[in-house]
Amino acid sequence: MSGLIMKNFLTNGQFGFLNFVRVCLLAAGVLTASACQSESKMLGASVTGYNHTSAAINRFSVNGAGGPNLGAHQGGGSKVCCGVVPRRWVPGLRAIVEWEKDPDPYAYGKWPERPYSDAWRKRMAEHKKNYSRHKVTVEIPQYSIAGSLKVHFLPCDQVRVSADNIKPGDPRYPYNYPMRMEEPKVCPE
Template sequence: MSRVLIRVLWLTLISGLALQGCTPPKPVRLGAPIEGYSHTSAAINRFSVNRGGGPNISPYSGGGKQNCCASLPVKWHPGLTVVVEWEKDPDPYASANWPPLGTDGYRAAYKLHAAKYTRHRAVVPVAQYEDLGIVNVHFLPCNQVAVSAGTTYPGRPDYPFHFPQKMQEPATCPES
């Protein structure tokens, strides 16, 4: 073999190895959009999943409004959990009987009302998923939470949860 051919082969090999370093590795975690559903008469003023903020949710509603983002693994694994934190307004329609907006009476009523907000934190298992998608958080009676993070969505047969839109709080909740 001629020296020129050997040099060409050698440079080709070196160039090929150098270019391999330019390919970024596949991500292990990604930021996924967060969506919420309140299945109770309470409003969820704010919530977060692994410190990523979700939208506020009116009673018995949700979906269609997303915030960014919760960091989750691209591939689900057994034992996967997230930390969900939320603030709940147990009487979201109380302001209907308050003094006019902008008055001292309104501000005083709001202050008394906001003192009744409750704050919660739960470590929640994530339902199994094939591909990471929207993080759906379901707020249920007794301060229970269910979380999915796949590419399917509520109402589809392959969605992991089938909660009714309206669920009533029992007279007493089981101890956690």
């Protein structure tokens, strides 16, 4: 294509170049106008997680978009792309969160077996039987400007999700929980 444009410019001189510029400006104007008229209702959003518990979150997803695995009392650093959020918040906006949890993520550190030996793999297979899988639907609080999907894992398999552009720690952020939260002896039902 660029060779054809250059050939046209060389054979038609300045007149060809001016026509080329006019066509480019017209195309840019049409694209800009159509972009403004068809503003997307949905936006791509990175997904990050915050694990406020002593369990490990081996994997999770929010509305089908995968997030990073999270160690006990960790989160915020890793972001995965992409989830989708509405450009403008609507009442009743919800998220479906699914996750797998390891209640004893540091158990293998106490095992006498050599790591990745047959005996170790056998014990790991038994350990994995303690993993639990969860799925919940949660409300997403109102936001004025859409941002990233931030998923908070709390004790008693509670989850909170925000989709704003406010970072945790900011006083306006809805879920400023401490990273280390203790699991109660009995969870409310």
